[in-house]
Amino acid sequence: MRRTAVVTGASSGIGAEFARQLAARGYDLVLVARTEPALTALAAELTDEHQVRAEVVVQDLAAPDAAARVSDALTALGVTVDLLVNNAGFGTAGRFAQIDPGQEHDELMVNVVTLVDLTHVVLPGMLARGSGAVVNIGSTAGFNIGPHFATYASSKAFVLNFTLALWSELRGTGVTALAVAPGPVRTAFFDRLGTRKAAIGGRMITPERLVAAALRALDRDRGYVVPGASNFAMAHLMPRRPRKLVALLGRRVTSAVADALTPR
Numbered sequence: 001m002r003r004t005a006v007v008t009g010a011s012s013g014i015g016a017e018f019a020r021q022l023a024a025r026g027y028d029l030v031l032v033a034r035t036e037p038a039l040t041a042l043a044a045e046l047t048d049e050h051q052v053r054a055e056v057v058v059q060d061l062a063a064p065d066a067a068a069r070v071s072d073a074l075t076a077l078g079v080t081v082d083l084l085v086n087n088a089g090f091g092t093a094g095r096f097a098q099i100d101p102g103q104e105h106d107e108l109m110v111n112v113v114t115l116v117d118l119t120h121v122v123l124p125g126m127l128a129r130g131s132g133a134v135v136n137i138g139s140t141a142g143f144n145i146g147p148h149f150a151t152y153a154s155s156k157a158f159v160l161n162f163t164l165a166l167w168s169e170l171r172g173t174g175v176t177a178l179a180v181a182p183g184p185v186r187t188a189f190f191d192r193l194g195t196r197k198a199a200i201g202g203r204m205i206t207p208e209r210l211v212a213a214a215l216r217a218l219d220r221d222r223g224y225v226v227p228g229a230s231n232f233a234m235a236h237l238m239p240r241r242p243r244k245l246v247a248l249l250g251r252r253v254t255s256a257v258a259d260a261l262t263p264r
């Protein structure tokens, strides 16, 4: 039986790689993002190389009704969603008061609100069928307090905790959830952020390696995964308490990013 995966943020980086590796596993794809030419080119590539159905949904996921619009598009396409990859996201960094509030609002809409809304769209059908999965892309930034990445790190902490809560709730239903927490990955992420200095700690890995590790973790129903040994160590060995000391030390580590992006 054919299976369909919806991948958000499929126009570049990690999302495009999820689409490629899922197509190689035989999934039909629905590719969601704003950049239509990139989505259309990827859809053609996937159909050519893997003989799968690949559809494109052009949608700004920061829009308040984004999930409803994607849901309508899925209905119009006659698609049953077996796998949702909530990958679309971006970061903001620097001294909080100097960051554009509109950008941070959009960041929370994409990284958090639409991720939750889309999960609501697909879960009832998955539960009724007794199968399916939701993969949410967090970050190692979500394991700790993130001065100079206050909104981004907090959005990814939400993704990690939300997904593990779902994973727990869904036990025994045939449906599952996985949080993927990448360290630095070689994509356009840091160009969009404005500085590669933000890639603090951990080893830069390729999207290919990241997605392969994520899909292995999904096969094994791991709940969450931090691909790359040094990223895993960073995420788990950094002390969490005392929380104020962690926050103060974090500020020192990220001060170069703050100076580069939001000079005093």
Ligand SMILES: NC(=O)c1ccc[n+]([C@@H]2O[C@H](COP(=O)([O-])OP(=O)(O)OC[C@H]3O[C@@H](n4cnc5c(N)ncnc54)[C@H](OP(=O)(O)O)[C@@H]3O)[C@@H](O)[C@H]2O)c1
Binding pocket: 008, 009, 010, 011, 012, 013, 014, 015, 032, 033, 034, 035, 036, 059, 060, 061, 062, 087, 088, 089, 090, 091, 106, 110, 137, 138, 139, 140, 181, 182, 183, 184, 185, 186, 187, 188, 189, 190, 192
């Ligand atoms: N690269 C890293 O080091 C790293 C580390 C940890 C976590 N992550 C996470 O990994 C995910 C993917 O990032 P990436 O590294 O692959 O970066 P990327 O190459 O910049 O890709 C980001 C994707 O998100 C989409 N997106 C952003 N804003 C959107 C919006 N308003 N509406 C719809 N789509 C939107 C972009 O599509 P359009 O611009 O075409 O809309 C693009 O496809 C993100 O959630 C990011 O936070 C990345």
